[in-house]
Amino acid sequence: MPRNNESEKKNALTRRNFLQSVAVISAGAALPQVALAESAQKITTAPKPINIDSPDAALAALLEGNRRFISGQMNSCSVPIGPLLEETVNEQQPFAAVLSCADSRVPVETIFDQELGRIFVARVAGNIATPEMIASLEYGVAVLGTKLIMVIGHSSCGAVKAAMLNKDAPGQITSLYEYIRPAIHAGGHNLSASIHDNAKIQAKLLAKASPVLSQAISEGKLRIVPAYYSLATGEVTVLKD
Template sequence: MTFSGLSPAEALDVLLAGNQRFVRGVPLHPNQDAVRRSELTAGQEPFAAVLGCSDSRLAAEIIFDQGLGELFVVRTAGHVVGPEVLGSVEYGTNILNCRLVVVLGHDSCGAVAAARAVVAGEPPAPGYVRDIVERVTPSILAAQAAGLHSDSEMIDTHIRHTVDLLLDRSRVLAEQVAHHHVGVVGLAYHLAEGKARLVTSRGLPETTTGDTPTHAAV
């Protein structure tokens, strides 16, 4: 199975179709054998870059039912963005030709919970965890300013904020989206259901809530 030549919308459909298989409990586990491992020694051609939270329950290849060499994955606690993340995402789209960038958040996110606690007046975390919390805090403040207070609303706001941050800080990515070469989406993963829900998109045709593939059925 190869996904070379996919459009950003088709790449999203592949991910959502894989997630549906995962939710239903009928994953294909594609491209995870010794043959695939050998094929990839010559190079990689992932079709999507995923910036996800480091949470151990959020393994992108598993929840999207993808194999070796198909996803270029960057993970940080709370999917916070720094220079290393921006460079990694740009490497995925500019060097590896990934057609889709996914920001993958989830419910019960510890980084979001920690930022909410600090905003509520609790003392900040020690060490470099404090830096992570500080990067999530603007999302919490923005959500509260908009009258949003539930966990899902906070998570969605933080996902949207990360998508905006990627495009604001990376001229390379913004130009790729403007020229319709790359699409950027934000997905929220629900731990209990295993389902990824579309929160926001940039550079793609109109999409639905993410419950079903929206463009090319793959």
């Protein structure tokens, strides 16, 4: 009889060990599935809009995004498009506006590594402050609440080159020249200097020509800065007035 008891105890321990092993293996097999489920949840959730509460914070966010662009460590490329479209279909919450040249080598959202709905972009050859551009940027500030306007020129700007040569052109291309001529005079007919001065002049024009923008500036709700984009390096540099 004692031997039978010992045998039964051993069998019970063996069954218990077996069941425990099965439980451990099952749990281990479930871990990858849990991890996959959590990963799927992460990639199907759109990021929340960036909470920017000041002009300086908006500028810092743009420049930090540009640093990510230069380093090749962009965040916007990994954002799932489906949830992002759902997030922005009924509203936009841009924290900054950019008056940029229409040049195809200056894709604003890309060089600042920002997703849909983060930057309100106005693009025109020569990044000039025409009445239409001013009206668009007023909308960005007054209605959408953008904290910053960046006027960004770029190296080898064709519009500035054309205005400097002052040659006849087809259609309405020459209508751009009058907006750029003050920068050409200020830059001493030097292309690089004129491009820099053009961004500065257009930024000052925005601040002075629009009561909407000037009031936002005086209230500390808006900042307008000129900047320069290098086609060779991808770097954005804020210009001193």
